[in-house]
Amino acid sequence: xxxxxxxxxxxxxxxxxxxxxxxxxxxxxxxxxxxxxxxxxxxxxxxxxxxxxxxxxxxxxxxxxxxxxxxxxxxxxxxxxxxxxxxxxxxxxxxxxxxxxxxxxxxxxxxxxxxxxxxxxxxxxxxxxxxxxxxxxxxxxxxxxxxxxxxxxxxxxxxxxxxxxxxxxxxxxxxxxxxxxxxxxxxxxxxxxxxxxxxxxxxxxxxxxxxxxxxxxxxxxxxxxxxxxxxxxxxxxxxxxxxxxxxxxxxxxxxxxxxxxxxxxx
Numbered sequence: 001x002x003x004x005x006x007x008x009x010x011x012x013x014x015x016x017x018x019x020x021x022x023x024x025x026x027x028x029x030x031x032x033x034x035x036x037x038x039x040x041x042x043x044x045x046x047x048x049x050x051x052x053x054x055x056x057x058x059x060x061x062x063x064x065x066x067x068x069x070x071x072x073x074x075x076x077x078x079x080x081x082x083x084x085x086x087x088x089x090x091x092x093x094x095x096x097x098x099x100x101x102x103x104x105x106x107x108x109x110x111x112x113x114x115x116x117x118x119x120x121x122x123x124x125x126x127x128x129x130x131x132x133x134x135x136x137x138x139x140x141x142x143x144x145x146x147x148x149x150x151x152x153x154x155x156x157x158x159x160x161x162x163x164x165x166x167x168x169x170x171x172x173x174x175x176x177x178x179x180x181x182x183x184x185x186x187x188x189x190x191x192x193x194x195x196x197x198x199x200x201x202x203x204x205x206x207x208x209x210x211x212x213x214x215x216x217x218x219x220x221x222x223x224x225x226x227x228x229x230x231x232x233x234x235x236x237x238x239x240x241x242x243x244x245x246x247x248x249x250x251x252x253x254x255x256x257x258x259x260x261x262x263x264x265x266x
Contacts, residue, residue, distance in 0.1 A: 028079050029088040035070065037250040038062070043073035043110045050149045054156055059250055061160050067123065068103045068252055069159060070095045071152060076111040082263050085109070086118040096120040096255020103255040104163075106155055108148070115143070117155075117261045123163065124260040131162050132262035138169065143266035 032042045038058040039051050046054075058069045070093065077085040086107045096103025101121035108115045117132040135158045142151035162168060 029085060030078060031092055032072070032074050032089070035093050035252060038069060039071045041073050043075050043108070045073055045110060045148045046152070047149060050153065054153065055250065057156065057160070062250075065163070066097065066100070066102060067163060068096050068255065069156065070103065070105045070252065071156060072105065073108045073110060073148070073152075075109070077109050077114070082107065082109055082112065082114040082116045083259075086116040086261070087257060087259060090118050090120075090255075090257040093252050094254035095252045095257075096122065098254035101255040101257070103252065103257070104159060105257070105261075106152070106159065108152070110148070112265075113143075114263065114265045116263045117159070118257050119260040120255045121258045121260075122255070124258060126165075127159070127162055129260055129262050131168060132260075133264070134168050135159060135162070136262055136264035140264065140266050 032040070037055050039046075039055045041051055054071055058071070062068055070090075072089065080088075086105055089107065090103070090105050094103075095105050102123050103120040104123060104127065105116070105118040107118065115136060117127075117136060119127050119129075119132065135155050138158065139151040139155045142148075142154065158168060
């Protein structure tokens with residue numbers, strides 16, 4: 001029986017290793033840090049006046065409509081594509097309201113010369129992929145001139161205007177290369193499959209182990225200590241989470257993204 005058990009463990013190890021290989025790009029994401037308001041300039045390319053103006057503009061828009069816009073600059077996404085990074089950051093910060101998914105992320109990777117507009121589920125019908133692509137295309141000339149402040153301000157203005165139902169100003173025609181939904185959706189599917197199989201594997205091992213013990217007449221005993229420890233740990237984590245929650249009104253509400261939006265480069 002011992003030999004069969006280790007054989008089963010080996011098979012499971014091979015399966016998990018394969019799944020890890022499939023999802024390796026998904027889990028290479030490194031967070032830039034916790035958000036501090038709606039404008040987070042990790043690349044340090046915006047002046048204080050520009051950050052203040054953008055923050056106040058987005059704050060007033062959120063107060064008026066309930067929609068949340070996050071503006072983020074970073075130096076690089078590392079080994080991640082701009083699409084992968086945007087999805088992970090959107091989910092980590094929870095941009096938009098949890099029950100409405102009404103958030104938008106404007107992400108620029110300065111060293112990579114790439115950007116992404118990621119749109120929450122609830123706003124995909126108002127801010128379409130084509131409109132997002134056009135907003136990016138309109139700002140590309142400014143980005144090529146390294147006029148980042150003006151480019152971000154223009155895109156923020158056009159995001160708000162589009163969400164308010166205003167027509168977009170004419171500009172450079174967006175190409176299909178700025179939209180890469182397929183990549184994002186493959187990432188999401190791979191993540192879901194990996195998490196499901198990772199959760200099922202331990203259950204299959206336990207079922208196999210118990211069936212072997214029953215056939216050999218073995219017994220099993222256990223106490224309630226583990227459950228108590230788990231409850232205590234859960235309560236502690238919940239308490240810690242509550243105590244660390246931001247009291248700022250300019251914080252995100254737990255929304256999700258469905259992979260809609262557009263990407264571009266300059």
